[in-house]
Amino acid sequence: MSGPAPSAPRKALLRGMLASAPFLVVVVPFALLFGVVATEAGLDIVQVLAFSLAVFAGASQFTALQLMQDQAPVVIVLATSLAVNLRMGMYSAALTPHLGALPLGRRTLVSFFLVDQSYAASAAEFERRPTLPLPDKLAFFAGTVLLVAPLWYIATWAGAVLGTRIPPEYALDFAVPITFISMLGPMLRTWAHVAAALTSVVAALALSFMPYGSGLLVAAVLAMLTGALVELWQERRA
Amino acid sequence: MTYSDLQVWAIILGLGLGTFAIRFSFLGLIGSRTLPPFALRLLRYTAVAVIPGLVAPLVAWPAITGGQPDPARLTAAATALALGLIFRNVLLAIFGGIGALYLVQALVG
Numbered sequence: 001m002s003g004p005a006p007s008a009p010r011k012a013l014l015r016g017m018l019a020s021a022p023f024l025v026v027v028v029p030f031a032l033l034f035g036v037v038a039t040e041a042g043l044d045i046v047q048v049l050a051f052s053l054a055v056f057a058g059a060s061q062f063t064a065l066q067l068m069q070d071q072a073p074v075v076i077v078l079a080t081s082l083a084v085n086l087r088m089g090m091y092s093a094a095l096t097p098h099l100g101a102l103p104l105g106r107r108t109l110v111s112f113f114l115v116d117q118s119y120a121a122s123a124a125e126f127e128r129r130p131t132l133p134l135p136d137k138l139a140f141f142a143g144t145v146l147l148v149a150p151l152w153y154i155a156t157w158a159g160a161v162l163g164t165r166i167p168p169e170y171a172l173d174f175a176v177p178i179t180f181i182s183m184l185g186p187m188l189r190t191w192a193h194v195a196a197a198l199t200s201v202v203a204a205l206a207l208s209f210m211p212y213g214s215g216l217l218v219a220a221v222l223a224m225l226t227g228a229l230v231e232l233w234q235e236r237r238a
Numbered sequence: 239m240t241y242s243d244l245q246v247w248a249i250i251l252g253l254g255l256g257t258f259a260i261r262f263s264f265l266g267l268i269g270s271r272t273l274p275p276f277a278l279r280l281l282r283y284t285a286v287a288v289i290p291g292l293v294a295p296l297v298a299w300p301a302i303t304g305g306q307p308d309p310a311r312l313t314a315a316a317t318a319l320a321l322g323l324i325f326r327n328v329l330l331a332i333f334g335g336i337g338a339l340y341l342v343q344a345l346v347g
Contacts, residue, residue, distance in 0.1 A: 026328050042239050047246055054254025059285060063292060064253055068239050077249050080292070082256045086284040092264040093278070100265060111262040174311055174339060177296045178318050180289050182331030185322015187286050196283040197290040204291030205298060219291040220284070227283030228276065
């Protein structure tokens, strides 16, 4: 194909919705579970819903919840949960060549809804169709969040309502660890990821004597360095 | 948990604002200038660097058993990790892990 493709934002929006549809299978139960577990942990429905509305990032919401159950200080809860979201800085950088020319208001909106799913679907689409006009790129991105975001909020609310009715003896203390471990498998895409994960486990256990979960922050920094260095080393060998 | 309402809202709003700042960083402010390559390498490993360390003590020393390793929780963790690795499917791993937890609890308890 040569030259820019003709603009068809409505088609792009539909393609975006379609591309995000498989994610709903994960997003809905995940948000439900967050609602249930957060309510069980003692948050009221308004707080639980505010969490999903303001943050809109499952892994960091679960991280904050777990640390709150461990009574970590507010600063540690924030620092660790934000560390989980640092990867979104990479998404922001990766989409800038495609969407950076939008007006500030639009870029603000795109930023707010930049999550794993909308990034993954959009990055794949923009790579496949680099000549897509700017309005179509924006429309595609909007399509990827048009279903995901409302369902994330609704399912969180439903989970919070449900959570008030589930008796505490169902071993829900372990729902968060199991959810995290389950997310981990698909994340371990390369040996560098595996090395980072192993470093994180060993260092976090070894440093668990450090106060207020600060050992986890040190372990995370060591693990990130390990992942980056292993990646570099593998590239040099290749 | 024993946080005041103010502390809970500080966590919710702080996490919301901080997360937005991360998402807005390049798209909104930095524009098309690029990060040093090593910084991008580090960013690739943030999730995989935090989550295992967060979970490891919860699996090894669960609070509910007074910090004693618990066969049901260890089995559940191993099942969830194995299912996630083999099938790359988060939901399957969650349900498999919870199934293993209840199964071993029923067998042992």
